[in-house]
Amino acid sequence: MSYTQTVSATRKALPLALTWLIVAEPIAAQVTGPTSATGAPPAYVTRGNEVEHRYQAHRANLDRFYKRIVPILDSAAPELRSKLLPPADIPYGYQILPTLFPNPTQTKQGRIKLSPFSWSRTDSVITREADSLVLLENRLDKTASLDTAARRSEYASIADEYRRLVYGQRFIADLVQYNRLWQSEIARLPGPYANARRLQDAAIERQRILDSLASAQSSADPRPKLRIAMLSQILDSATRKAPAPAYVRVTHPSEHQWIVNVPLYTDITDSGFVEQVRSVIESGWHVQDNGDDFSLKLDIKRISPATLYPQGDIPAKGAHIDVPKHVDRFPKDGGVLTTGSNTTYVWGKAILIGPHGIARRVLVHEFGHLLGFQDGYFRSSRSESADGYRVVEVILDPESIVAAPEYGYVTRQHFDQLIGESTSTHR
Numbered sequence: 221m222s223y224t225q226t227v228s229a230t231r232k233a234l235p236l237a238l239t240w241l242i243v244a245e246p247i248a249a250q251v252t253g254p255t256s257a258t259g260a261p262p263a264y265v266t267r268g269n270e271v272e273h274r275y276q277a278h279r280a281n282l283d284r285f286y287k288r289i290v291p292i293l294d295s296a297a298p299e300l301r302s303k304l305l306p307p308a309d310i311p312y313g314y315q316i317l318p319t320l321f322p323n324p325t326q327t328k329q330g331r332i333k334l335s336p337f338s339w340s341r342t343d344s345v346i347t348r349e350a351d352s353l354v355l356l357e358n359r360l361d362k363t364a365s366l367d368t369a370a371r372r373s374e375y376a377s378i379a380d381e382y383r384r385l386v387y388g389q390r391f392i393a394d395l396v397q398y399n400r401l402w403q404s405e406i407a408r409l410p411g412p413y414a415n416a417r418r419l420q421d422a423a424i425e426r427q428r429i430l431d432s433l434a435s436a437q438s439s440a441d442p443r444p445k446l447r448i449a450m451l452s453q454i455l456d457s458a459t460r461k462a463p464a465p466a467y468v469r470v471t472h473p474s475e476h477q478w479i480v481n482v483p484l485y486t487d488i489t490d491s492g493f494v495e496q497v498r499s500v501i502e503s504g505w506h507v508q509d510n511g512d513d514f515s516l517k518l519d520i521k522r523i524s525p526a527t528l529y530p531q532g533d534i535p536a537k538g539a540h541i542d543v544p545k546h547v548d549r550f551p552k553d554g555g556v557l558t559t560g561s562n563t564t565y566v567w568g569k570a571i572l573i574g575p576h577g578i579a580r581r582v583l584v585h586e587f588g589h590l591l592g593f594q595d596g597y598f599r600s601s602r603s604e605s606a607d608g609y610r611v612v613e614v615i616l617d618p619e620s621i622v623a624a625p626e627y628g629y630v631t632r633q634h635f636d637q638l639i640g641e642s643t644s645t646h647r
Contacts, residue, residue, distance in 0.1 A: 304379060
């Protein structure tokens with residue numbers, strides 16, 4: 221999931237929080253970072269520390285407000301007290317599961333989207349939320365001058381705003397982590413991000429030419445269309461689907477029906493959550509087009525933690541585990557659905573489930589990676605000196621599930637690619 225998709229989803233429903241990272245390391249692992257030739261931390265680490273310190277100060281202020289308002293509500297409006305929770309980060313670990321939220325309403329997008337993020341942008345979110353907390357404290361101060369009925373009404377409004385601020389606090393914690401990890405990756409592997417910038421330039425140039433052709437009168441000049449074709453070839457090559465694993469089978473039971481069959485191992489002990497995931501993925505990967513029916517069927521194979529850890533060293537619920545080594549314990553003839561990461565993402569053939577609530581369509585997107593589909597966006601970086609890196613994502617097709625988990629969807633073309641590469645299609 222891209223940063224814009226994360227922020228947009230959170231603005232609509234703050235509990236969604238962060239849903240995708242490519243690296244699953246605790247934030248503490250990225251706090252100090254490497255040092256420069258002078259022995260000082262690099263700019264992206266120093267700036268990150270500054271932003272995180274501001275976040276911690278905001279969280280402390282939010283906690284103080286919670287401790288102030290609790291006794292007030294206990295006395296004057298106890299029915300509101302039960303709705304309040306103290307500020308806290310969301311713990312992650314083995315067998316800890318997220319809430320699956322309804323998908324946002326799909327809207328027509330139609331053209332590429334640019335999505336930047338940086339420490340400055342994260343800092344601005346902290347400023348906005350901290351200012352909102354100050355206003356809320358002032359409102360609470362003024363309740364003393366209200367009559368009983370007006371005071372109770374204001375308490376209810378204050379409680380609602382406080383809950384929003386708590387969800388915002390958790391979101392900020394995720395943004396800090398998101399920046400820590402990506403900025404560290406950029407510093408570690410600058411080459412791929414430099415290449416991605418060239419691909420972004422190609423995507424932006426193609427969109428510019430398309431826009432100019434759409435607004436101009438017809439022209440006999442073939443050069444713009446030839447340029448579009450060349451740029452499209454470059455972009456298509458960079459996002460080309462990888463072959464699906466050998467255990468993915470396509471069946472063709474009737475003239476107008478195709479079924480993609482995928483075995484999926486899971487050690488998740490919550491059967492209700494597993495069935496929810498099955499329903500989300502199978503319904504997301506279902507397309508009806510001109511009388512043809514394309515669907516996906518999961519053969520979910522339950523495997524107990526005791527089977528994965530025959531020596532008896534089964535991780536406790538909430539334990540931080542070595543995720544790659546954990547995935548290696550599963551059989552190789554199927555995909556994997558497991559827990560233990562600090563966010564939801566794909567590692568090789570495994571969907572790793574993190575604790576943060578996610579929109580259901582995100583699982584549909586992540587499952588696409590298990591079928592060989594690549595992300596339909598490019599992420600590059602630009603140095604901003606003392607502010608670290610400014611990261612920019614260019615989303616090629618905001619209506620495709622592989623490019624935009626928030627609003628994209630599966631199309632017939634996705635199934636056509638799976639069917640075309642299959643060697644096991646049969647009736």
